[in-house]
Amino acid sequence: MSNTINGQMLLAMFNEGAVALEKHAKRVDALNVFPVPDGDTGTNMSLTIRSGVKEMKQQDATSANQVAKTFSKGLLMGARGNSGVILSQLFRGFAKGIEHDQVLDGQALAKAFDGGVQTAYKAVMKPVEGTILTVAKDAAEKATKSAKKTKDAEQVLVDAIEEAKASLERTPDLLPVLKEVGVVDSGGQGLVYIYEGMLRAMRGETTADDAPEQATMEELVHVEHHNIQGDMNPEDIEFGYCTEVMVRFSDDKTNESPYVEEDFRNTLSQYGDSLLVVSDEDIIKIHIHAEHPGFIMNEAQKYGDLIHVKVDNMRDQHAALSNEPKKTEPPVPKKLKKKLSLL
Amino acid sequence: MALEMNSQLGSIDISKEVVATVAGGAATDCYGIVGMASQKQIKDGISELLKRDNFSRGVVIRENEGDLMIDMYIIVSYGTKISEVAYNVQSKVKYQLEKLLGLQVESVNIFVQGVRVSNP
Structure with missing residues (x-):
């Protein structure tokens, strides 16, 4: 039962946090729609934390406060992207919060989380809620509460993670763009992975036990659609049908033509863009914007039975959206108001 | 002085003030920025924290043969990776203006005009 954290343990925790994040980086990337939807949050965060781990391992710090300090220094130097910079501030404050603690109990851990949030909020003029900042803040508050009841560091971390997850679920309510797209905040999700990794290290588990979590097809489709929305003209739509096909593998067919995801993806990519292919042992899910949805179905059917097909005409959808307001002529005043008096 | 666009229905003029305000708004949303530095004070060598109402003052819009150039004078928080914060501001401002x-x-x-050390 580990109810305190020494330097060695903290090192293992940060390390495991980094491993966990790296493992899920793709999914975090996929969720990235704010502030700029360039799909690099996961990559940036993971590069940042890797730099922290590298620095930490080079120094032979033994006490918790020293480990945290070197880790935060590495983060600072390797910070990449918005979320990376925020992450570096969170852990800079984390280190500052436990400046004098060589071993961390529950209270010290809560203090560290709180310090991280304090520092992180100071470095921004206008904090945007519904981001990694909110998730960190809610988790830290919960940790502080929890630390009043128990000294067990593991329990405090468990409580903090629980709240972090709950807070993550709430991010779409705070940040409209997330709700619009139908995803949770990417940076917040990254932070949850890090905390979870830290907890696993504390329990002596490794992230290898944890199955990689993939972004669901729905999330990917939402983000993909969001990214291409906007300045589209109906005439500019080269591939007019948003096509989603689900196929259940059947043995007779896959024996004849074995399924290789990479090849399949390449085959499909000639028919359109915004291609997403997700598959497991039983099912392939395909999302593509294509001009001839029939070809996609033909290709997909080579591997099994179609179990779900959805085709939307995007030109129609788009025209319906953009033309409606134009049909009604805006009222044009025939004459300006007759008299204006100056007072 | 305004930026002009044409649609089928007529022309759209966007004043530089609007562009500056949008750019300023985007920048202050960015993590690591604690303020914008006023242009006037730059001449005097003093940076001043601006309130939201007039933060377009830390932004200078220039136009050269249809190309839009934006200069931003910012104040960042001590202890952040300043190069990265600056890069984040660039991409955010560009994205918001386009969107x-x-x-x-x-x-x-x-232009990083100042670093604020907030911790005692």
């Missing part, structure tokens, strides 16, 4: 105003931005130049 909200439909403007193509040639360059976003960042």
